[in-house]
Amino acid sequence: AQSVAQPEDQVNVAEGNPLTVKCTYSVSGNPYLFWYVQYPNRGLQFLLKYITGDNLVKGSYGFEAEFNKSQTSFHLKKPSALVSDSALYFCAVRPGGATNKLIFGTGTLLAVQP
Amino acid sequence: EADIYQTPRYLVIGTGKKITLECSQTMGHDKMYWYQQDPGMELHLIHYSYGVNSTEKGDLSSESTVSRIRTEHFPLTLESARPSHTSQYLCASSPTGGGGYTFGSGTRLTVV
Numbered sequence: 001a002q003s004v005a006q007p008e009d010q011v012n013v014a015e016g017n018p019l020t021v022k023c024t025y026s027v028s029g030n031p032y033l034f035w036y037v038q039y040p041n042r043g044l045q046f047l048l049k050y051i052t053g054d055n056l057v058k059g060s061y062g063f064e065a066e067f068n069k070s071q072t073s074f075h076l077k078k079p080s081a082l083v084s085d086s087a088l089y090f091c092a093v094r095p096g097g098a099t100n101k102l103i104f105g106t107g108t109l110l111a112v113q114p
Numbered sequence: 115e116a117d118i119y120q121t122p123r124y125l126v127i128g129t130g131k132k133i134t135l136e137c138s139q140t141m142g143h144d145k146m147y148w149y150q151q152d153p154g155m156e157l158h159l160i161h162y163s164y165g166v167n168s169t170e171k172g173d174l175s176s177e178s179t180v181s182r183i184r185t186e187h188f189p190l191t192l193e194s195a196r197p198s199h200t201s202q203y204l205c206a207s208s209p210t211g212g213g214g215y216t217f218g219s220g221t222r223l224t225v226v
Contacts, residue, residue: 106155106156
C-alpha cells in the first residue's frame with residue numbers, strides 16, 4: 001500500500017536553532033512531493049514542492065527540503081527557527097502515474113520556544 | 115485574485131438540522147476535494163470530484179453528500195447533523211495533470 005509517514009507527532013526546538021521535520025514515503029513511480037503548513041483554525045498553505053531536478057528545494061518563509069531517492073525521504077528544514085514557525089506541518093506525496101490524489105502524512109506539530 | 119473560498123468559517127447547529135457547507139474556487143481547477151480533520155490533526159478524504167457531474171467517495175466513509183454542477187462550486191451537505199459530525203471540513207482544488215492542492219480556510223462545524 002502507498003503511504004506517507006511523519007514519524008514525529010511533535011518537534012520541539014528553541015528559537016534560533018535549526019529545525020527538521022521528517023517525512024518518508026512508500027509510493028510507486030516517480031513521486032511529486034509537497035510540504036504544507038497549517039496555522040490554528042486555518043486551511044493548509046503550500047510551502048514547497050519537488051517534482052524533478054535539484055534535490056534541494058527552497059520554499060516559502062525560509063524553509064527548504066531535501067529529496068533523497070535512496071532513502072525515500074523528503075525532510076523539511078530551516079536553518080534558524082522562529083516562534084512564528086510554530087504550526088502543524090503536513091508532508092504529501094503524489095504517486096507516479098495517472099492518479100492525481102495526494103497522500104498526506106499524519107502531520108507534525110512544530111513548537112518553537114522563545 | 116484567484117482563490118478558493120469556504121463559507122461559513124464557523125457554524126454551530128442543532129442535532130437533526132440540514133446543513134450545506136459551501137466551497138467555490140476561481141482558479142478554473144477541474145479537481146476538487148473535501149477533507150475532514152479531527153482534533154487529532156490527521157486529514158481524511160471524504161469526497162472528491164474530477165469534473166462537472168463527477169463525484170466519488172473518499173477513503174473515509176461519510177454521511178455527507180456532494181454535488182458538482184458547476185466547475186467552480188463543490189458544496190457538501192449533511193441531511194441530518196449529529197454531534198459525531200463535529201469537525202473541521204477543508205475544501206481543496208487542483209489543476210488537471212498534477213501539482214499540488216490549494217486549500218480553503220476551512221469550516222469548523224459544531225453540532226450540539
